Amino acid sequence: MKYVEKLRKSGLRPTKQRLQICEVLFDREETFHFTINQLEQKIKNQINGKISLATVYNTVHAFEKKGYLKQIPINSNQTYFDTNVTDHHHFYDLKDEKLIDLDDSDVGPIKILKKVNGKKIKSVEVLVKLED
Amino acid sequence: MKYVEKLRKSGLRPTKQRLQICEVLFDREETFHFTINQLEQKIKNQINGKISLATVYNTVHAFEKKGYLKQIPINSNQTYFDTNVTDHHHFYDLKDEKLIDLDDSDVGPIKILKKVNGKKIKSVEVLVKLED
DNA sequence: ACACTTCTTTAGAATAATTATAAACTACAT
DNA sequence: ATGTAGTTTATAATTATTCTAAAGAAGTGT
Incomplete structure (x- = not known):
């Protein structure tokens, strides 16, 4: 196995x-x-x-x-949950309640300009909700 | 009132x-x-x-x-829930379990290049998780 | 193979957020 | 004032998830 x-x-x-x-x-x-x-x-x-x-x-x-x-x-x-553990983004189809992967080439680079004192960024995730 | x-x-x-x-x-x-x-x-x-x-x-x-x-x-x-109903993004402080607003100037524009047949985009939301 | 420890599985109970129910109450139109 | 449709409320019901404690399986050493 x-x-x-x-x-x-x-x-x-x-x-x-x-x-x-x-x-x-x-x-x-x-x-x-x-x-x-x-x-x-x-x-x-x-x-x-x-x-x-x-x-x-x-x-x-x-x-x-x-x-x-x-x-x-x-x-x-x-x-x-997701078996794809890399940093990536999603479509969420509200009607079908289904997730669809977006890979990095589907989404332009995301810049986070704001900083928070003493904290660091762990992840940046985009959720794009879809409707009919 | x-x-x-x-x-x-x-x-x-x-x-x-x-x-x-x-x-x-x-x-x-x-x-x-x-x-x-x-x-x-x-x-x-x-x-x-x-x-x-x-x-x-x-x-x-x-x-x-x-x-x-x-x-x-x-x-x-x-x-x-959020009283700010405009399209905007968030920090989420994992330790304190607290949300912080990001306004558009804090996040560069986000381009979604992929399309899904018969569906349209309802919202685009970024969640930035923060750790210590 | 055997004994022994530790990890894992399991059914069922416990917990916690949310939704449903149905009776009492209140806003509003007539 | 009266009637009706919308609202509040306590409580029960539901649902996802976690906990528990006993039985089972894996790993280690002999």
């Missing part, structure tokens, strides 16, 4: 559940945007067995902490 | 509670960023009486629908 080493290197034991979640998350061409519930559904469709919702939460948070996932700031009732 | 007319014009009855909330929200020099719970606290400090949490929710949502408030897209456990 190609994820066994990756997990072990991160100090995470390669359990059956984590490997299954890795497959759902990372065995794909394109960036994957998801909520916990959507992910749980995908996992349950893909595997032949049960997985606890708590495990999905645990794993997603563990992966986020290790830098394999990131949260996307949207005001939705559910939290969105 | 200066808010009576404003409310009536929007088709909202100028009730005692709504007028009190207007004072807390709009009788100030600077933009006000808040969560429902913070707003509830401010109201209870300011007035000499009770207000139901449900009323705070109702009113904030009514004002949002009428365009007097807008939601700010952040992933927090609580929803943030």
Whole structure:
């Protein structure tokens, strides 16, 4: 399994559940945007067995902490995550409640001219809301 | 009362509670960023009486629908609102969980080059996360 | 293989933000 | 004043997320 080493290197034991979640998350061409519930559904469709919702939460948070996932700031009732952990921006389709990646070439460079005393910039994220 | 007319014009009855909330929200020099719970606290400090949490929710949502408030897209456990309904950007101080306005002169112009079939851009918002 | 420790999974309970409900109340028009 | 439609309110319901504690699995040393 190609994820066994990756997990072990991160100090995470390669359990059956984590490997299954890795497959759902990372065995794909394109960036994957998801909520916990959507992910749980995908996992349950893909595997032949049960997985606890708590495990999905645990794993997603563990992966986020290790830098394999990131949260996307949207005001939705559910939290969105992204398998693309590079600095990038998003379209959010309000009607379909779906995220679409923007890569850097789609957005001009963003300059932040204001400074805040004693704080440094951790990230700069653009959210472009789309309507019909 | 200066808010009576404003409310009536929007088709909202100028009730005692709504007028009190207007004072807390709009009788100030600077933009006000808040969560429902913070707003509830401010109201209870300011007035000499009770207000139901449900009323705070109702009113904030009514004002949002009428365009007097807008939601700010952040992933927090609580929803943030803003009395500044113009298109503008934010710092979010991760440690203090506080929002700071950026005005347009603080952020260079943002070009969105990508188009999505049949959709148009409703808003472009930048969130700059700050850490120590 | 075995024992032992530590990490992980799990079901279910707990928490917390938000929304729904339905009865009492209030603004407003007639 | 009376009627009606909108509003407030306490409380219940809902929903996403986190917590808990017991059972299970992985890793280490023997």
